[in-house]
Amino acid sequence: MSTKTVSVDVLVIGGGASGAAAAWQAARLGARTLVVEPTPWLGGMVTAAGVSALDGNEGALGSGFFGAFRAEIEAHYGGAHNVRTGWVSNTCFEPHFGAQVMARKVRESGAEVWHGAELVEVLREGRRVVGARVRVGGEVATVHAKVTVEATEFGDVLALGGIPHRLGRESAAQTGEPDAPAHPDMELQDQTYVAILKKHAGKAAPVPRPEGYDPALFDCSTSDRCTTPDPVRLNHGLHDWSSFLGYALLPNDKFMLNWPFHSNDSPANGLFGSAEERAQCIADAKRRTLAFVHYMQNELGHPEWGLADEFGTADGLPWIPYVRESRRAEPLRWMREQDVVPATGAPRPPMQPDAIAVGDYFLDHHHSKSHYPPETRLDERYPKNAPFQIPFAALVPRDTDGLVLAEKSIGITHIVNGCSRLQPVVMLIGQAAGAAAALCAKRDLAPRSLPARDVQEALLSERTMLVPMRDLPSTHPHFVAVQRLAVLGLVTSSDPVHFRPDETLSRGEALALAERFASLRLAPRDAALAAWKSGLTRAELCSALDALRS
Numbered sequence: 001m002s003t004k005t006v007s008v009d010v011l012v013i014g015g016g017a018s019g020a021a022a023a024w025q026a027a028r029l030g031a032r033t034l035v036v037e038p039t040p041w042l043g044g045m046v047t048a049a050g051v052s053a054l055d056g057n058e059g060a061l062g063s064g065f066f067g068a069f070r071a072e073i074e075a076h077y078g079g080a081h082n083v084r085t086g087w088v089s090n091t092c093f094e095p096h097f098g099a100q101v102m103a104r105k106v107r108e109s110g111a112e113v114w115h116g117a118e119l120v121e122v123l124r125e126g127r128r129v130v131g132a133r134v135r136v137g138g139e140v141a142t143v144h145a146k147v148t149v150e151a152t153e154f155g156d157v158l159a160l161g162g163i164p165h166r167l168g169r170e171s172a173a174q175t176g177e178p179d180a181p182a183h184p185d186m187e188l189q190d191q192t193y194v195a196i197l198k199k200h201a202g203k204a205a206p207v208p209r210p211e212g213y214d215p216a217l218f219d220c221s222t223s224d225r226c227t228t229p230d231p232v233r234l235n236h237g238l239h240d241w242s243s244f245l246g247y248a249l250l251p252n253d254k255f256m257l258n259w260p261f262h263s264n265d266s267p268a269n270g271l272f273g274s275a276e277e278r279a280q281c282i283a284d285a286k287r288r289t290l291a292f293v294h295y296m297q298n299e300l301g302h303p304e305w306g307l308a309d310e311f312g313t314a315d316g317l318p319w320i321p322y323v324r325e326s327r328r329a330e331p332l333r334w335m336r337e338q339d340v341v342p343a344t345g346a347p348r349p350p351m352q353p354d355a356i357a358v359g360d361y362f363l364d365h366h367h368s369k370s371h372y373p374p375e376t377r378l379d380e381r382y383p384k385n386a387p388f389q390i391p392f393a394a395l396v397p398r399d400t401d402g403l404v405l406a407e408k409s410i411g412i413t414h415i416v417n418g419c420s421r422l423q424p425v426v427m428l429i430g431q432a433a434g435a436a437a438a439l440c441a442k443r444d445l446a447p448r449s450l451p452a453r454d455v456q457e458a459l460l461s462e463r464t465m466l467v468p469m470r471d472l473p474s475t476h477p478h479f480v481a482v483q484r485l486a487v488l489g490l491v492t493s494s495d496p497v498h499f500r501p502d503e504t505l506s507r508g509e510a511l512a513l514a515e516r517f518a519s520l521r522l523a524p525r526d527a528a529l530a531a532w533k534s535g536l537t538r539a540e541l542c543s544a545l546d547a548l549r550s
Contacts, residue, residue, distance in 0.1 A: 004141040008034045009441035010434070011131055011145035012111075013119055016044020017423055018406035018430030019151030020102045021065040025434030026149075027109035029458060031441050033434075034143060035106065036117035036134045039319040042106055044153060044407070046423050047099040050194035050310070050318040053089035053248050053256055056361030057424035061387065063474040064464030065105075066427040072101045077251050086248040086256070094250055095196060095318070096310055114141075119152070122161030128446075129161060129402040146441035148403050149433050153320060154271055154278075155327025155409040163400050164330040167272055169414040177337040177415055179381040187378060189324035189417070190265035190366045193285040195257040195293055195317060196250070196310040204306020207293045217288075218295045221262040225299055235371050236261050241300065254308050257289065258322065264289040265368050271323065285321050323408070324366055324421055329400075331411025332448060333393035340388040340419055348386055348493045351467070354452035355389035355487055356432035356459060358468045359425035363418040385419055387468035387497050392452040395433055401446040406433035428464065435459055456487060467491055469499040476501060478539035481546035489520045490542070501539035507532070510541055523548035 015037030270281025307316035369378035510532035
């Protein structure tokens, strides 16, 4: 029975990496925004799950909400060089500080947050989602919303709302992807229950031997204890203790335990069953992580490392597991392997005219089964991808109105999830979802009716990259003009990822660029050709051309 009813413009269900960014952007566009989040922290995998080593979107590809978040991390620790503490990432930090940044940014945007809120029901009127019921503070509250954002860790809005979705691997026949398996199955990326460890001068508090402890599970996690040191049989190279430890060192003598080899990765399928199955799956993942810390302290002989007091939880572990793969809604258009892998000889994947986010991480899947012996191993093929774009059409459900997709529940295939699931991309997806939700709420539009160009303009106003360019930071004075023209078609998949914005153009190069601009029918050809003046740089010419757009 509901005891409280509120109405908002935008309801963000889940305050994770996407949800926090979505709320921030929606509120900044003037929408009355509410976030409902089960844990005490915003930020999801970046903070509450403890995955505080950012993956990908290096340099100029870090823009928008993500870029602002990263800049605050770097400033807090005294510069970018001070957060290059582990070899897995150029930005490593303590989760509790990341949570502080997330909370402050969302608070300053004007969005409201309900912590400790559990999703109970998705409210629908026909094909339209109109809000949700959540259990919070001992009561069930009804929230009516003009637009709702699915930003949960598990895709729970899809399940509870009866929204068509997929879970697991698709077949090649379903997707047309060259590297998809012959038959669909329920092989999911592993979850990880991360632990943040602290190094002590003497012995740390020992982690007790968990029930069912089996050190054989962790054989060959490092070369220090490995009964079969054969990289071919293991399907991975061996790391010694020094390399293992250097992987994810954090500032202030801390360490993020998120190691892919015979460590704390664990099956995730139970997360998508009943409430009891999810609870058991999470409990099993916690037990495995604690077992590995016990193994480190004892079998590997490093009692100086123990659980850090990072989260304030009873067991010293994060609030939530790191969920790499979720339920994925059926969108207006699926994002497939071919959208992130360049055609032969091309430097870029196909350009996405409705792009709303960019990424550059490789196709990386975590499966413990990938390191089984050859005769029982899960064999997946991951093609080499390149910096890619996320299309707006992947954020819009095919058969449902009033809902925008975010986090890992957008319309991506299992293969693409390997590069779209990383923290920077998920934050940028969330920012775009928040922009779309706010615009739809303001105009009383269904997301499918919202022009992608309008979402792009809202994102450009926040200096958010839409077309990957490694040499065009968002601080560049001509960033917006270059990005606007690039997404309109001035840049194609045959163009390199480096735009060379500050290169002075020859007359021939300038006229070729102006001709391409004119071919897009954005301005008369004569006016475009007349925009060039001797000494202009490529970026300056883009600004001059942008001023001509009709």
